[in-house]
Amino acid sequence: MASPSGKGARAPEAPGCGSRQLVRDLVDSVDDAEGLYVAVERCPLCNTTRRRLTCAKCVQNGDFVYFDGRDHERFSDKKERLSLLKSKQEEFQKEVLKAMEGKRITDQLRWKIMSCKMRIEQLKQTICKGNEEMKKNSEGLLKTKEKNQKLYSRAQRHQEKKEKIQRHNRKLGDLVEKKTIDLRSHYERLANLRRAHILELTSVIFPIEEVKTGVRDPADVSSESDSAMTSSTVSKLAEARRTTYLSGRWVCDDHNGDTSISITGPWISLPNNGDYSAYYSWVEEKKTTQGPDMEHNNPAYTISAALCYATQLVNILSHILDVNLPKKLCNSEFCGENLSRQKFTRAVKKLNANILYLCFSQHVNLDQLQPLHTLRNLMHLVSPNSEHLGRSGPFEVRADLEESMEFVDPGVAGESDESGDEHISDEETDLGMDWENLPSPRFCDIPSQPVEVSQSQSTQASPPIASSSAGGMISSAAASVTSWFKAYTGHR
Structure with missing residues (x-):
């Protein structure tokens, strides 16, 4: 213990207290200078020089207290208590850490x-959002299912309608096929009936035959009259005789001149090559020469009668075959006397056009047709060897053959008739004002007496009287045959 005077004995070392090197050095210095006042040394505790340490061992052992008496606890006790507090602190820290670990x-x-x-x-x-979307999707799915159900039911109805329509179409197809077969058979029966009527007509009323005219070849006549003529000239004349001018070119015609085609009898015929110049020549010659010989040797009567019969036959054939003719031509067109060349040529063109049209409708072999051969084309049309005679249905019209009917006649092109009544349009000539419209053949009776010639026709006829009587007879015969044939075919 330290004394108030500052001197004290060395205290024994306290057990359990370790000394440090600094304290040991301090004790050694104090032992060497004990009892001396060292002003420069500082207290190791308070680091001041106000007091003098009296006992180094007490300092070393920690056996000292405050000199002012404020705390009576020794330093060693404090140190021991400090170590205890530190150990407790560590324990507390461990417990705290342990407690904090659980909390952590x-x-x-x-x-x-x-x-x-x-x-x-x-x-x-x-x-929740997924459920809402699922709900929306479920609602959409339900709507889609309902829509699909409606579409499915609609598709079922459409399928039923489709099957029904297919069944109906099959029935209609079978019916159409049956009707087609019936129509074909009806057409065949109709064609056979038409063929029978036409053959009966052409064999009984209007027979058409080929007649040998017996005209000698001009080349032979020339060779006999002129012995100096060479064989080449004769052959050239024969070749020229067998050619016909058609559509701007010369066409070879083997039937030219040596034969003619008759209708209703051998005394009424037409030239085979379609050359009706004898009619023009006779009309012109009659204008200059008058006499009974001109009336007896009249080629115009034969040509006009043949053309009149041909016109009547063509009109009857159009009625039997149910073909509308492209040109309107009356039966009395060729019955007038002294027709001008222009009017006569126009009427012949109409007749040839109608005959070609009928040939087209009956599928006559086109190689056999010549546009200007009136009765020969008609003979090919009503021939028993024609396979398609009496047929019905569409057909094709050959424009080249129609164009070939434009017969080139310079006299007709340059001729200008002086009288104003000669310029008559096709519509006026096609009307047939002098013919009476007959009722349906079904209710038409065969006339018991010949039909009289109308007043207009008789007034148009000019002298001589023989010409008008011939035209009247032809017109009456044509009208009688037409009405009789229509009534005959209608009742059958």
Whole structure:
């Protein structure tokens, strides 16, 4: 213990207290200078020079207190208490750490729980949105199912309608096929009936035959009259005789001049090559020469009668075959006397056009047709060897053959008739004002007496009297045959 005077004995070392090197050095210095006042040394505790340490061992052992008496606890006790407090502090820290570890784990779990709750909440919101979308999708699915159901039922109805329509179409197809077969058979029966009527007509009323005219070849006559003529000239004349001018070119015609085609008898015929110049020549000659010989040797009567019969036959054939002719031509067109060349040529063109049209409708072989051969084309049309005679249906018209009917006659082109009544349009000549419209053949009776010639026709006829009587007879015969044949075919 330190004394108030500052001197004290060396105290024994306290057990359990370690000394440091600094304290040991201080004790050694104090032992060497004990009882001396060292002003420069400082207290190891308070680091001041106000007091003098009296006992180094007490300092070393910690056996000292405050000199002012404020605290009576020794330094060693404080040091021991400090170590105890530190150990307790460490224990407390360990306990605190141990206690805090649980809390930290708890907090971590709480954070995990909170994060899980947040995720759960987010998942709930997502699930809620998903449920809403699923609900919407379910509603859309239900609507789609309902729509599909309606479409399916509609498709079923359409399928039933389709099957019904298919059955109906099959029935209609069978019916159409049956009707087609019936129509074909009807057409065949109609064709056979038409063929029989036409053959009966052409064999009984209007027989058409080829007649040898017996005209000698001009080349032979020339060779006999002129012995100096060479054989080449004779052959050239014969070749020229067998050619016909058609559509701007010369065409070879083997039937030219040596034969003629008769209708209703051998005394009424037409030239085979379609050359009706004898009619023009006779008309012109009659204008200059008058006499009974001109009336007896009249080629115009034969040509006009043949053309009149041909016109009547063509009109009857158009009625039997049910073919509308492209040109309107009356039966009395060729019955007038002294027709001008222009009017006569126009009427012949109409007749040839109608005959070609009928040939086209009956599918006559086109190689056999010549546009200007009136009766020969008609003979090919009504020939028993014609396979398609009496047929019905569409047909093709050959324009080249129609164009070939434009017979080139310079006299006709340059001729200008002086009288104003000669310029008559086709519509006026096609009307047939002097013919009476007959009722339906079904109710038409065969006339018991010949039909009289109309007043207009008789007034138009000019002298001589023999010409008008011939035209009247032809007109009456034509009208009688037409009415009789229509009534005959209608009642059958």
